Amino acid sequence: MLRKFLIVGISAGVSAAVPTLYERNPEAFETMLSAVIGEPEPDRQPVSAIASPRAPVTHAPLGRKIEITADPRGHFTADFRLNGRPVAAMIDTGATLVAINASTARRIGIALRPDEFRYKVETANGPTKAAATTIDNLQIGRIVVDKVQAVVLDDRALSGTLIGMSFLNRLGKFEVKNGTLVMLQ
Numbered sequence: 001m002l003r004k005f006l007i008v009g010i011s012a013g014v015s016a017a018v019p020t021l022y023e024r025n026p027e028a029f030e031t032m033l034s035a036v037i038g039e040p041e042p043d044r045q046p047v048s049a050i051a052s053p054r055a056p057v058t059h060a061p062l063g064r065k066i067e068i069t070a071d072p073r074g075h076f077t078a079d080f081r082l083n084g085r086p087v088a089a090m091i092d093t094g095a096t097l098v099a100i101n102a103s104t105a106r107r108i109g110i111a112l113r114p115d116e117f118r119y120k121v122e123t124a125n126g127p128t129k130a131a132a133t134t135i136d137n138l139q140i141g142r143i144v145v146d147k148v149q150a151v152v153l154d155d156r157a158l159s160g161t162l163i164g165m166s167f168l169n170r171l172g173k174f175e176v177k178n179g180t181l182v183m184l185q
Helices: 002-024 027-035 104-109
Strands: 057-059 067-068 077-084 084-091 097-103 119-123 125-139 143-153 173-177 179-185
Touching: 027 067, 057 143, 084 104, 097 104, 097 125, 119 143
Parallel strands: 097 143
Antiparallel strands: 057 067, 067 179, 077 084, 077 125, 119 125, 125 143, 173 179
């Protein structure tokens, strides 16, 4: 009886400690798992980054983790999927919402009427009008967030896509460390 109690107690203690140990050193767990189960499956290969061949985007075999290295200008850019469509985007922690231009909105299936552009916003290119919308799903690698608030701007006001805090705040964690942006879900 005492032996069974000790075995159950030790098993419970180890099980409770594993998540804490993983959070402290995920690379060690990845190394152990790859030694046991072999190479990652094809869908777990690194995601390519845009704007710089020296800016690799990778994700870990465990959980949903993405690492993006800053490009030479210090920006974090990568390929995302908005409503299932590939979109090159830059992560912008200074943007409250995800911001897309009207062309991208049409490409990902968001149809807006001219009267929906009723919000006045200040951009780096000056004041403009914006329309509020929701992106059904926004994905990078294995990280997927549904129903992300966004704004749509005229193509002249915004040439690309900005991934703002309406996406980042929905993650479990994001941080910049040594020139690398780490996102965890």
